[in-house]
Amino acid sequence: MSTTMLSTRNALARGLLRGSNNGLQSKKLLLQLVAARCYSNGEKTLKQRFAEIFPEKAEEIKKLKKEHGKTVIGEVLLEQAYGGMRGIKGLVWEGSVLDPEEGIRFRGRTIPDIQKELPKAADGDEPLPEAIFWLLLTGEVPTESQVKALSADLASRSELPQHVEQLLDSLPKNLHPMAQFSIAVTALESESKFAKAYAQGVSKKDYWNYTFEDSLDLLGKLPVIASKIYRNVFKDGKVAAIDGNADYGKNLAHLLGFQNKEFVDLMRLYLTIHSDHEGGNVSAHTTHLVGSALSSPYLSLAAGLNGLAGPLHGRANQEVLEWLFKLREEVKGDYSKETIEKYLWDTLNSGRVVPGYGHAVLRKTDPRYTAQREFALKHFPDYELFKLVSTIYDVAPKVLTKHGKTKNPWPNVDSHSGVLLQYYGLTEASFYTVLFGVSRAFGVLPQLIIDRAVGQPIERPKSFSTEKYIELVNSIKSKGGVQ
Ligand SMILES: CC(C)(COP(=O)(O)OP(=O)(O)OC[C@H]1O[C@@H](n2cnc3c(N)ncnc32)[C@H](O)[C@@H]1OP(=O)(O)O)[C@@H](O)C(=O)NCCC(=O)NCCS
8 A cells, every 4th residue: 555545544534533524524535545546556647747758848849949949930910910810820839739621639639539549437438538638738648547546636636615615605696607617716726836835935847846736636626616606506506525436527517416427428528629729719828828927727727717708719609509599589490591591691790790600720610519519419319409500500601601701611619519518408508618617727727737847938929009010011111021
């Protein structure tokens, strides 16, 4: 038996004898014991593996900068400065790269690849989000027992401090779930090991260690926070206990109040495919940017969640459902292509966007949409709302192309996710972005750990006023177009 396991078992025995904190302390110790038992199988833990890998990565980056630091990697047009910086290369993101035609690759792997290669639960067909976290952080596919140990580790970190529970209970039910989510994650700052270590003057080379610990603590607590919000706003406020032997997706489903096995598998798929979409999207970029100021993972993720809450980003999954419901109300059962086409034109002609369609980078159907479509085809091909979404998929790209504005008339991830949740009875659309947020943490926290391990500096791009840009373009013009 390992030393950690022994000390956890002894602490557990002491806790049980004292009956400490109405069993709360004992519950926590029990979860820690399960985690310690999983970690005692001789395989490397995620932290050990990362500690072995990152010095090589840091060396590789140092060499690249030394040899090619002055290589020109792109040009910037004035229209890009005024166009949301689309296409400007200026960020480093190790976990994933997005190809406009093909879609996302997580450490070189497509969604079908990860569905095949990543470990699955014994009772499921979909990859485990714990495994994507491991992959994004290290570039390696973990073994089944490594994932099991990580699941147990995350479960052992799930307890919320009392002030966060009280805070969530005190929030008005009409406060949007994403605002509640961000408030709770911000309030967890009290637990930040990074902030405490920084205040005590820890060396830069140890920053990653505390960032890693905070990130795992935070991931462990997210299912409880999300479920508390869901149960407080829409149900009886009671949240079931975490099971130290269950995987992350199963725990999340059970805490939300859903036992259905297919729903559990959907949660695993959902959390895996929503995790990462390279570094420039609002939630990823914001988390990275705030983290670059050495704000803790709690404050950094909360900032990212505030960005995810916007209707052009994560909240689009809620907007899609609301848009679909209005459609359903208006067309009164007539789901013909002609009726749907008219509804799409009505939306566009009233100056609104069609939610769930378009993308800043993608130029084809989002493979995250396809993965969810395949899940629906497998489990409920005849569900009314799924059929409606499928008909819209037939019609909307043509309408959007004819409309002629969007550069990408194809559906994105948010176009499909809500319908899957509806089928299993998670019908409260205003909660949907919270699930996206739990998943996004699996993608942005690995980069935050890497940023600290390789010593990424504070982010600070250059901005100009319009006057200055006019001066700049005139000066470039007077020199014959050369700067
Ligand atoms: C995702 C999104 C924000 C990307 O924005 P973008 O990179 O600026 O997209 P484009 O370059 O194609 O935009 C060009 C024009 O087409 C419009 N457009 C883009 N997607 C559109 C859509 N789904 N419906 C209607 N118009 C759309 C834009 O609003 C823009 O109009 P403007 O010139 O009047 O400002 C945009 O496609 C959108 O608003 N989609 C709907 C919301 C959504 O699904 N978000 C989730 C994304 S994962």
